[in-house]
Amino acid sequence: xxxxxxxxxxxxxxxxxxxxxxxxxxWELAISKLIKNDPSEWVMxxxxxxxxxxxxCEEGCIRGVECGKYTRSTKNKEYVLKAVKELGQISKPVKQxxxxxxxxxxxxxxxxxxxxxxxxDNDLILKNK
Numbered sequence: 333x334x335x336x337x338x339x340x341x342x343x344x345x346x347x348x349x350x351x352x353x354x355x356x357x358x359w360e361l362a363i364s365k366l367i368k369n370d371p372s373e374w375v376m377x378x379x380x381x382x383x384x385x386x387x388x389c390e391e392g393c394i395r396g397v398e399c400g401k402y403t404r405s406t407k408n409k410e411y412v413l414k415a416v417k418e419l420g421q422i423s424k425p426v427k428q429x430x431x432x433x434x435x436x437x438x439x440x441x442x443x444x445x446x447x448x449x450x451x452x453d454n455d456l457i458l459k460n461k
Contacts, residue, residue, distance in 0.1 A: 334428075336381035336443040337450025339363045343385060344456050348396050355389040355402050356382075381443035383408035388416070388451065395456050408444055411435060415448045420459060 333341075342362035343355065352358050359382050383405035385394075390409070392399035393416060403409065414435040419426070426434070428445035451457045 333450045333453070334443065334446040335366060336378075336384075337446040339366055339381065340385045340447040340451050341454055341456065342366065344394055344397070344451065347394075355386055355397060355400075359385055378443060379405075380408055380441075381447050384412045384444035384447040387412050388448070388457065393457050394451060395458055411437065411441075411444050412448050415445060416452070416457060419448070419452050419457075 339359065339362045342365065343358040346352060346358040346361055347355060352361065363382075383403050386403035387405060387409035388394050389397045390400060390402045391413065393413075415431055418431060418434050426449070428441065428449060431445050431449065432441040448457070
């Protein structure tokens with residue numbers, strides 16, 4: 333699990349503990365906590381992993397998070413929803429790059445699959461979505 337997967341799990345925990353109801357705020361709290369000792373500010377501002385998390389929240393895919401309007405991203409939403417569907421059809425563990433290729437992408441992924449796989453592996457994605 334990478335940094336963005338950790339962030340997604342922590343953001344879900346923040347939402348579950350009712351520290352905020354807004355997934356975007358939960359992501360910001362989580363990422364700032366995880367990187368406070370990291371001088372790489374770009375890590376905090378990277379949009380694709382955040383959009384992946386918010387897209388899953390928006391569609392009601394994350395356990396305990398209400399559907400809502402949380403992101404304007406369309407591409408990242410498409411990627412993560414395809415990935416969740418793909419994960420529901422396979423029974424063996426899969427790596428980020430392998431999952432990225434399975435959903436039809438040849439360009440480099442930007443942390444979206446780290447978010448999806450981390451949430452999936454920690455049973456935080458509703459499997460019937």
